Amino acid sequence: MRLPGAISFVIASLCLAGCSSTSGMDALDIQKPSNETTSSVVRPSAPITSVPVSKASNTRKLAEAPPQDAPDRPFGLAEEETVALSVPELPDNVDPPIEPAALVSPPKLLSRAAPAMLAGPVTRYGFRDAKPINFGRASPRHLAVHGVDVSRWQGDVNWDKLRAQGANFAYIKATDGGDHLDPMFMRNWRNADAAGLKRGAYHFFYWCRTAGEQADWFIRNVPKVDGALPPVIDVEWNGDSSCKRRPSREKVLEKMQVFMDKLERHYGQRPIIYTAPDFYRDNLQGAFLDYPFWLRAVARHPSKVYPGRKWLFWQYSGSGLSHGVTGRIDLNVFHGDERQWRAWAGGGGRQMMADAD
Known part of the structure; x- marks a missing residue:
């Protein structure tokens, strides 16, 4: 049975419109997970709060796919004992030296107003740990200034609760590779600052993209803000x-x-190098002596895992517990006392050096 010409025309038009709409959404590629998975990606223990995507960013892939056997931490090894390094033992009756802070070159001021943007009084350690380690006399609790690092997998963070429990600073996942932006970055960036934490951003380095592309991507997505902590380059091997x-x-x-030079020119701050034991062993021993380091050491003191290396931050746990997040969170500590923290985080004061510990 033949339909009248007008009705046939309407039906054909609707079909064409539907096909065009579908292909347009495919072009946006919003829902497809990225092929680039990093060890920064972990399976969340609770649903992730959705984040509105602006029209300008709809053409970018915003989320990486969590590997099936992803660890319960943003990055790094679980056990440093797998790394064979010759390390002198610390006597039980000797505390490891903790002062002064191990920073060769303090961050430069972007403006003279930066020191006024310091966080409030230092909040003392109040975290719990799902897998506590007895570090003995080398316990990070002997240090004054603790903080956290977060990514999308911590979900909707209650920054006020996190601050009250002992987080004085936060490093926030921003980017990895040359086209991946953590969808919670800007929300975490704003809310951490509003809660009074000193904040910084980190980039997970992807070895199959050029360094220049990755630096440009980070600069494109991370604001240049007075008072922010120096940017971090996260370098490690990742089997996933x-x-x-x-x-x-x-x-x-x-x-x-190449990556660090570009960031330093743009932000006016020397980047911090975050790494894990196996990558350090393969690539970083004796390198970048004039750069600050952030070291992962969740089973032993950094002096035993990275002998001779000066460090600024120590990531001492990947299993922290806080009222501000659902699930686990990485815990970190600054290598210095409260006075040194204020001097360094404010960008002023003299340069600080430390004996390796």
Whole structure:
């Protein structure tokens, strides 16, 4: 039975419109998970709060796919004992030296107003730990200034509660590779500051993209803000990544230098290097002596895992518990006392050096 010409025309038009709409959404590629997975990606223990996506960012992939066997932490190894390093033991009756802070070059001021933007009084440690480690006399609790690092997998963070429990600073996942933005970054960036924490952003380095591309992507997405902590480059090996490339030590150092130089020129602050034991062993021993380091050491003191290396931050737990998040959170500590923290975080004062510990 033939339909009247007008009705046939309407039906055909609707079909064409439907096809066009579908192909347009496919082009946006919003729902597809990224092929680039990093060890910054973990399976959340609770549903993630959805974040509105602005029209300008709809053409970007905003989320990486969590690997099936992802660890319950943003990044790094679980046990440093797997790394064979020759390390002198600390006598039980000797405390590891903790002063002064191990920073070769303090962050430069972006403006003279930065010191006034310091967080309030230091909040003392009040976290719990699902897998507590007895560090003995080398316990991070002997240090004054504790903080956290977060990514989308902590969900909707209650920053006021996190601050009250002992988080004085937060490093927030911003980017990885050359086209991946953590969808919770801007919300965490704003809310951490509103709660009175000193905040900084970190980038997970992807070995299958050029360093320049990655630096440009980070700069595009992380605001240049007075009073922010220096940016962090997170460098490590990750077996779950779609990128299986492991460049030579020479190439690793070259790529890192390109990335860090670009960030330093843009933000006016020397980047901090975050790393884990196996990557450090393969690439970083004896390198970048004039850069501050943030070291993961969740089973032993950094002096035993990274002998001879000066450090600014110590990530001492990947299993922290707080009223401000559902599930676990990484715990970190600043290498210095409260006075040194204020001097460093404010960007002023003299340069600080420390003996390696």
